[in-house]
Amino acid sequence: MNSFYYYNPTKLVFGKDSVSKMGNYIPKDVKKILLHYGKDSIKRSGLYDEVIEILKNNKIEVIELSGVEPNPKVSLVREGVKICKDNNIDFILAVGGGSVIDSAKAISAGVYYEKDVWELFTEGIELKRALPLGVILTLPATGSESSSATIVTNEETLQKLGLESDLLRPKFALLNPELTLTLPNKQTFAGIVDILSHVMERYFTNTTDVELTDNLCEGTMRAVISNAYKLLDNPNDYGARAEIMLSGTIAHSGILGLGREEDWASHRIGHEITALYGTTHGVTLSIVLPAWMKYVYKENIDRFVRFAKFVFHVDSNDKTNEEIALLGIEKFEGFLKDIKIPIRLKEEGIPYDDFNTMAEKCTGSGSIGRFVKLSKEDVVKILEMAK
């Protein structure tokens, strides 16, 4: 096990009545809030009215910034930063999924940075201060509701980059699984792939003496998979929605990676696909992860044997390690097919002529990934396998 530092002070408020308790969790000295959200879906569901009512009752002035799109754009972030500075906003409330939360986090990071907020993403500048934010989650997927990270797209340079700091962990996350009952299947299951991917990026490691977190990772993956099948049968299953919502938070809270070297190559490759083609984040992962697995499994086959046995219940009798490992990957692909999420580039209509560009952009002058270090050439081969 490696040394680590871990700090996650996000207050989790979970259950059907969580939003109604919001007044208890907004710091007492907050006077003016930026309400940040996506489209009109929170108005249709009644959530918007409930939030406005609570803020009014708490005598908090509200300035709104809506219009966050999937893969949040730095242009809207810049607009948010300007609004916060011009209006002395003292708290940001993000209502939505991971894109809204990531956009809010980027705004919160930008408010106290004297230059352009995008520099924080490109220059690796350590964040010194951030505006506090809170979250009402409507889509379990990114785990951004308690994570330290935000990922934003620059639509001019076609870069999708991340920024990480404990200052970006929300003060509170209100988690009401009922809000997810009406999600379209595609969002539910792309979210589920994202959740699984957050576990996998931590699970595939060469760090030894990590049996505890191995077990926690495997247990989380099994719970996500089994509840995904419950939601395939019945999207109105509150219990399964609750399990998926909590899994999403745990998966990216940091707990599952304690003391482990993490990989994150698949995310980096996926970001390049999104940057060029706007592909849904979870879908880029269902395309990249199986190809990545097939490319790297021989480097530490024991780990893939574990994955097959303890996540997908592969019976290891009379099989070689290679057969077991490959069966695990096959079962993972089978699961992705069952939940009807694309697993090949062609299913998304993505052409094959930009592999070099994508590989070059994500590896830069070095390599990506830690389970196996991947060069530009490796990334091209993985994309070839994902055709």
Next chain:
Amino acid sequence: MNSFYYYNPTKLVFGKDSVSKMGNYIPKDVKKILLHYGKDSIKRSGLYDEVIEILKNNKIEVIELSGVEPNPKVSLVREGVKICKDNNIDFILAVGGGSVIDSAKAISAGVYYEKDVWELFTEGIELKRALPLGVILTLPATGSESSSATIVTNEETLQKLGLESDLLRPKFALLNPELTLTLPNKQTFAGIVDILSHVMERYFTNTTDVELTDNLCEGTMRAVISNAYKLLDNPNDYGARAEIMLSGTIAHSGILGLGREEDWASHRIGHEITALYGTTHGVTLSIVLPAWMKYVYKENIDRFVRFAKFVFHVDSNDKTNEEIALLGIEKFEGFLKDIKIPIRLKEEGIPYDDFNTMAEKCTGSGSIGRFVKLSKEDVVKILEMAK
């Protein structure tokens, strides 16, 4: 899954060099610290000198209060409260195991309470303010290093009672597994029983739709058991010490109980044994838990079947549920025997004439436990089974 609220802001600093980083985690405005510890073992190991050196380098004045014993006493807590008040102490540093940490937490709770600190334990008064504290852990067991609870014994009234508040979660916990390499076996393994018991009190529940936390609980128990066997073979195994230390923190962090009704009857019974006979906390649990299991398993046999299969790998082929459940309990007892921790009252020389007194003290005018509600008569029967 039930609704829940969860907040755990303890900074975990884990690894061989964690203590040396302490200066980064003590709040900048701290001028005068109460250094709280047990006996001279931290002097023999060199830890005391290292701590004093760091505090000196950070220009922090130190007042010491040593002498914490296992099952910390309210008399020493009162002394600590007085020292803090008289000297304007602004931070408490606990160096030791769970007893030292619990004693420090009780002091931190008492400093801002105008009346006798013991009232906080007996009257169920909600804590409004507490002196901040930090922890250097030397014995993985109680999970107190990031938990919200403290348990203290009143040696006059022979009561062992708890107090809970998020204000009692330490600001930081420095976790260096190397400090545990020299622990005597009895402390190591009694600590391991305590860790397991914190998972079990959460695991045995009737709450449904908790597959995620079920898996996390089972995974933690399996990791603790397997690393316990590694330490039986080789007490110097750093990797296994690290796994046990992290398991202890996770087991009582609150994560494993999210959305679950928890039980805690076995702890309540165990506390009465300690209050009367001074029995080591972990040992009371290795005595009470198997008896409790045998007494309650029929009330929700499916849960005990799960426990047998997924914690102790009981092969369920050609067996009734009852056989599987009982085999699980038998395997748990077998594990406790393997690590040489007493599992019956007679092994500790505890007489059988106080069962009524103990049962009456812990059930009061009501019942204890939630998996199965236990009356005074039930508790007597469980103690009979633990003879």
